[in-house]
Amino acid sequence: MARSPTTTDAFSAIAEPRRREILGALATNDSGGGGGAERDVSWLVETLGWPQPQVSKHLGVLLEVGLVTVVRKGRRRMYSLNGEQLRTVYDWIRAFEQLWDHKLQRIKARAEQLELKSKLKSNPTNPHQN
Amino acid sequence: MARSPTTTDAFSAIAEPRRREILGALATNDSGGGGGAERDVSWLVETLGWPQPQVSKHLGVLLEVGLVTVVRKGRRRMYSLNGEQLRTVYDWIRAFEQLWDHKLQRIKARAEQLELKSKLKSNPTNPHQN
DNA sequence: TTGACATATGCCCATAAGGGAATATATATT
DNA sequence: AATATATATTCCCTTATGGGCATATGTCAA
Numbered sequence: 001m002a003r004s005p006t007t008t009d010a011f012s013a014i015a016e017p018r019r020r021e022i023l024g025a026l027a028t029n030d031s032g033g034g035g036g037a038e039r040d041v042s043w044l045v046e047t048l049g050w051p052q053p054q055v056s057k058h059l060g061v062l063l064e065v066g067l068v069t070v071v072r073k074g075r076r077r078m079y080s081l082n083g084e085q086l087r088t089v090y091d092w093i094r095a096f097e098q099l100w101d102h103k104l105q106r107i108k109a110r111a112e113q114l115e116l117k118s119k120l121k122s123n124p125t126n127p128h129q130n
Numbered sequence: 131m132a133r134s135p136t137t138t139d140a141f142s143a144i145a146e147p148r149r150r151e152i153l154g155a156l157a158t159n160d161s162g163g164g165g166g167a168e169r170d171v172s173w174l175v176e177t178l179g180w181p182q183p184q185v186s187k188h189l190g191v192l193l194e195v196g197l198v199t200v201v202r203k204g205r206r207r208m209y210s211l212n213g214e215q216l217r218t219v220y221d222w223i224r225a226f227e228q229l230w231d232h233k234l235q236r237i238k239a240r241a242e243q244l245e246l247k248s249k250l251k252s253n254p255t256n257p258h259q260n
Numbered sequence: 261t262t263g264a265c266a267t268a269t270g271c272c273c274a275t276a277a278g279g280g281a282a283t284a285t286a287t288a289t290t
Numbered sequence: 291a292a293t294a295t296a297t298a299t300t301c302c303c304t305t306a307t308g309g310g311c312a313t314a315t316g317t318c319a320a
Binding site for chain 1: 303304305306307308309310311312316317318
Binding site for chain 3: 292294297300305306307308311313317319
């Protein structure tokens with residue numbers, strides 16, 4: 001058996017750096033809102049600077065997995081992000097959130113402790129100088 | 131050029147479903163705290179029910195990417211999660227959070243609106259009956 | 261209809277994945 | 291030292307990747 005196809009799920013699809021770039025590009029919004037915009041292939045080709053077939057192929061994968069959506073508009077095809085699929089990944093990884101949260105808390109706590117100690121050392125009578 | 135190696139980064143590493151399973155298993159904590167625990171290969175083999183070499187190989191990938199950590203303990207090797215690396219993925223995907231947030235808000239708003247309308251319809255004089 | 265433009269597809273290549281099974285390595289036990 | 295236990299490593303095989311390049315398909319314009 002070989003590696004499972006990239007079109008299996010969102011996880012496999014976003015393993016490719018370029019595919020992530022495409023998603024990133026599609027997420028940019030002129031209005032700055034961040035809701036994502038409709039973009040045609042030419043815009044992506046120009047923006048990313050890759051050969052057109054490459055862009056189309058990657059879009060194909062993203063489309064098959066459902067990470068993007070297409071709409072024909074004249075001879076163009078307008079692609080846009082589909083957050084739903086990304087959510088799969090988001091939900092999975094959020095289960096680990098606490099991991100680094102805990103670590104951060106510990107680090108932070110220790111840092112504060114050290115800071116306090118050094119203050120006490122430099123000016124034992126007035127720990128709250130600052 | 132072929133697909134970039136699975137050991138390239140966290141994204142590639144977690145593309146494999148089995149690798150995600152391993153991480154999930156390592157995240158489980160007896161104490162329920164969820165901080166992740168030290169687990170040896172045998173425990174994983176038993177828990178996951180896969181052939182040992184397979185487990186070791188996947189652990190190898192995870193280790194190389196830095197998603198897990200090992201410590202030798204007698205003839206065992208204790209593996210544990212390393213959240214830091216997962217954070218890369220977390221941070222990337224969080225940039226898209228708003229995408230489905232917006233959608234959810236819209237859906238929610240519309241649902242509430244519909245609900246309100248139906249209530250008004252069924253009993254125009256007392257919308258708050260329930 | 262013919263031609264320009266936009267996008268998708270097909271083909272070839274080098275590369276490597278991931279599973280299976282056998283075996284090597286390291287460490288503890290007797 | 292000899293053996294058992296825990297884990298890693300190697301080899302083989304099938305499969306699919308992603309890039310490059312050429313070309314097909316689809317659509318608008320003259």
